[in-house]
Amino acid sequence: MIDTPSSPNNGALEVRTTPYAGRSYFSTRSLPENSCILDIATPYSYTIYKKFRSEVCSECFKYDGGRRAFLTCRQYGESAGLSFCDTGCRDSWLANEGPTTIDLLTTLEGARRKGKQKATNDAPPSTKGTAEDIAKSWEEVRRKEQSGKEVRRWGQLGLDDFQADMARYVLLALSHLFQEVTIKPSSDGHVDIGTLDGEARWEHFTSLQTSEQIRVGRFPELLDDHIKIYQVLRGLFGGPGWNVARATLTEEQERDAKIKVCFSDVITIENVRIALGVDAGNSFGIWERPLMDNSELLGFAVYPVPSFLNHNCSPNVQSSGDGRRLRFLTTKDVAAGDQLSISYGHVENLPLRERQRELLDGWFFECVCTKCLAEGATAKG
Numbered sequence: 001m002i003d004t005p006s007s008p009n010n011g012a013l014e015v016r017t018t019p020y021a022g023r024s025y026f027s028t029r030s031l032p033e034n035s036c037i038l039d040i041a042t043p044y045s046y047t048i049y050k051k052f053r054s055e056v057c058s059e060c061f062k063y064d065g066g067r068r069a070f071l072t073c074r075q076y077g078e079s080a081g082l083s084f085c086d087t088g089c090r091d092s093w094l095a096n097e098g099p100t101t102i103d104l105l106t107t108l109e110g111a112r113r114k115g116k117q118k119a120t121n122d123a124p125p126s127t128k129g130t131a132e133d134i135a136k137s138w139e140e141v142r143r144k145e146q147s148g149k150e151v152r153r154w155g156q157l158g159l160d161d162f163q164a165d166m167a168r169y170v171l172l173a174l175s176h177l178f179q180e181v182t183i184k185p186s187s188d189g190h191v192d193i194g195t196l197d198g199e200a201r202w203e204h205f206t207s208l209q210t211s212e213q214i215r216v217g218r219f220p221e222l223l224d225d226h227i228k229i230y231q232v233l234r235g236l237f238g239g240p241g242w243n244v245a246r247a248t249l250t251e252e253q254e255r256d257a258k259i260k261v262c263f264s265d266v267i268t269i270e271n272v273r274i275a276l277g278v279d280a281g282n283s284f285g286i287w288e289r290p291l292m293d294n295s296e297l298l299g300f301a302v303y304p305v306p307s308f309l310n311h312n313c314s315p316n317v318q319s320s321g322d323g324r325r326l327r328f329l330t331t332k333d334v335a336a337g338d339q340l341s342i343s344y345g346h347v348e349n350l351p352l353r354e355r356q357r358e359l360l361d362g363w364f365f366e367c368v369c370t371k372c373l374a375e376g377a378t379a380k381g
């Protein structure tokens with residue numbers, strides 16, 4: 001069972017398996033309306049889409065309708081694709097991610113630039129996207145990467161904007177994994193760096209449901225995107241020399257941490273597939289706030305701990321965003337043993353069939369929430 005380190009109501013929720021909708025949170029005691037069940041300070045990984053990234057603060061996700069006057073700190077904008085409200089937001093980002101992450105992102109942006117120089121690739125998908133195709137294609141990649149020459153060639157490949165935005169999300173997740181595996185608490189327990197401020201760790205991230213098969217089955221061209229993303233990450237960062245340590249470590253702490261692995265060790269086919277598979281069914285949109293009908297979708301973020309909240313077309317929990325922080329509050333009284341659920345889209349007020357279509361098209365599942373089951377039963381008479 002996943003623990004909920006950042007739950008103010010620690011012990012008030014637990015993950016159980018439902019008959020038809022995988023795992024979900026349930027309350028272990030009655031919770032009055034407006035109870036904060038989860039309060040998550042930061043995502044495990046995220047990406048801000050290229051279109052918006054010079055208009056959104058990379059630390060607090062503030063967006064001001066395209067006006068950029070609040071972004072006073074853009075020193076990494078061109079190279080690494082990062083903009084900040086002010087030096088406070090920049091310093092906070094650097095303290096959490098470490099300065100080497102700037103180098104990682106800058107290097108990756110080089111692949112985006114190369115992608116721009118090449119004609120757009122309209123080639124049809126190379127497979128039909130069956131489970132067998134997926135396995136075979138990745139085996140082929142594994143075979144090719146035995147050749148150093150091939151991997152060096154991957155480092156010269158270009159990425160289009162969609163691929164580069166996804167690659168940034170994967171890269172950030174892998175740099176967090178790297179911090180976890182390399183930087184252990186020192187003997188006095190002072191350095192507690194792997195917990196991302198008490199939030200999720202890679203083990204939480206990997207315990208999320210993957211949507212690789214279902215999405216690639218629907219859009220086979222995604223498999224080519226995924227493989228290209230892996231090849232570029234492997235080609236760019238596959239050699240030694242990338243030491244992704246956080247800015248907050250003193251030299252002594254760095255020594256204590258005994259960095260034994262290099263960054264290339266975490267760039268594996270398995271890890272990249274996990275990150276890419278997790279994003280579709282578990283991501284939260286980074287929206288322009290306050291949230292309105294015409295708010296822009298600026299990017300997406302994966303917060304592993306609240307990802308165990310299932311969808312319900314009549315939910316009893318709602319999220320509210322404050323910078324990169326997400327809070328989850330009950331919207332009605334909840335009895336002990338009730339399932340806790342949010343709404344994944346703005347579907348609650350649509351008729352049954354439209355709701356179901358939206359969830360199938362956008363989220364790839366047939367909704368079996370209490371409201372849909374009740375309405376479905378009434379319709380059948």
Ligand SMILES: C[S@@+](CC[C@H](N)C(=O)[O-])C[C@H]1O[C@@H](n2cnc3c(N)ncnc32)[C@H](O)[C@@H]1O
Nearest residue numbers: 021022023209281307308310311365367368369
């Ligand atoms: C964010 S995850 C929620 C946790 C997930 N149940 C698990 O076991 O990891 C979203 C996935 O849960 C399932 N799910 C969530 N709500 C559902 C619902 N109302 N009906 C059917 N499946 C649902 C779908 O497979 C969906 O892709």
